[in-house]
Amino acid sequence: MMLVIGYLLKSITQTVHDEFEEVDNLENVVNIPCGVSPKKRHEIAYLANEVKQVCEKNGCDVVVDFGSGLGYLDQIIFETTNLKVLGLECNTSHYVGAKKRQGKYHPNSVENVKYIKHTINENSNVSIEQYLRGKFLNFNGFCVAGLHACADLTVVALDLFLKMTEAKAIIIMPCCYHKMEKVDDRFKNFPLSNCFKDSFESSKGFEFMGVPFLRLGAQPPCCDEDLEDLVFNLISRAVLQLYASKHNCKLKRNTRKAVKTKTMNRNFETYIQDACNGFRLILNEPVCLENREDSSDIKFSNFELDELRSIWQEIESSLVLKKAAIFILLQNYLQPVIENLILYDRLVYLREKGLKNCKLKKVVNERISPRCMALLAYKNINRIL
Incomplete structure (x- = not known):
């Protein structure tokens, strides 16, 4: 493999x-x-x-x-x-x-x-x-x-x-390659070419070329930004996600740019103050909320700032920050490779069509x-x- x-x-x-x-x-x-x-x-x-x-x-x-x-x-x-x-x-x-x-x-x-x-x-x-x-x-x-x-x-x-x-x-x-339609847990249009489909199946590409794989292909590399800023943004967002998971909630953005990270100079206190306005917490329930005709009974939760600070303090002085930096660098190297794969698959598809x-x-x-x-x-x- x-x-x-x-x-x-x-x-x-x-x-x-x-x-x-x-x-x-x-x-x-x-x-x-x-x-x-x-x-x-x-x-x-x-x-x-x-x-x-x-x-x-x-x-x-x-x-x-x-x-x-x-x-x-x-x-x-x-x-x-x-x-x-x-x-x-x-x-x-x-x-x-x-x-x-x-x-x-x-x-x-x-x-x-x-x-x-x-x-x-x-x-x-x-x-x-x-x-x-x-x-x-x-x-x-x-x-x-x-x-x-x-x-x-x-x-x-x-x-x-x-x-x-x-x-x-x-x-x-x-x-937005990761938003492509899926049928029976497989992407309808990826792989597209017969050439790649054969390799995809024989190598069991479906086991690792899923939504995260295509999302990374669609994500622009962050080569021109300060690595410390990128690490701060990644870990701060992870703190919010961890908090939401612990409280059985989904994290939803209120606006397209939920947190204006460029203006906060890696200050977590400023980040969570901004995040409380930019995100909302929706309590998970067994019934699919999207299928309800009346969404007035959707239950929301509020952020507890002290708990967010506590999670951040546990991470801030650990090796997590260094691991996050390595993870970001790896993403930057893989992103163009993945996107080239997706695009080249489409190019080969056209050539197969004559x-x-x-x-x-x-x-x-x-x-x-x-x-x-x-x-x-x-x-x-x-x-x-």
Whole structure:
């Protein structure tokens, strides 16, 4: 088993991909709203630029954006190219927000950038082709694009791309591999290629390539952060989890960023004060709460700060902190290996389907956006990537 894993790690670390190509002042050339974070500005600007190049090479005059969100990418594509855009979004608030933003800030794009509320699934090829013909009378071919295609969406997009005859190219940046659907305790779309499925079964990969494995693949490495800060954040969060387990509770975030660790200078007292507002404790019960029509009887518990301090004091002076540092460094080394494995599995899947013109490419700067890798594929058999 160890020889198999060792060979696999060596092979995956040598996976070939195209490197990121920086363009001078690109983020400032395109008209991205000021409220968008620097990371997202960078991603939008560079993915839009990549889409432009892909469409020029493959004769596409329409882009179909899978998971268009508030429409930032779509508007930048339209403003920097002559391309029409069809944005598909399943979230109602995002869809409505994109329409409002378009009417307020981009009224000149109404005829060329269309938004449709649609949940993409394995049968969406028929709907997409109908949408395209309904919204755009004439088009030569289209490119499928996706920024942060979560969980199974990337795989669904690849299968739809293969089905749709007028889809000439695809460029998609995946994320959240650990959220992929499971059937009978196995991931539906991992492994994906027949090549990897054979090795996966013979090596009993299902015994260790589960949710934690894929979660690590989706987790950006923390190479640029102070190791002491990383250890503090990890152990502090572990204290909360340990407390919740001891009191038969589930720990739930109240906000996406439950604790603002960058401003507390490794002070545990500040951490737990912040955590009391950022997290809530929900008492575990034998009945599945999610299936209840009335959730008013859900029982909550409160943090006891003295007990949290006591747990921290037991850990603070032990070898746990050193072990945590080793654990974090190991994660940093394994993360790109695991992600390369997941992405290369998808690349091999496309090649097994007869699509030879496909590759992996870093389309953004990984120091700005760790989710930098995209999968590109063309159907034009005369063009070599």
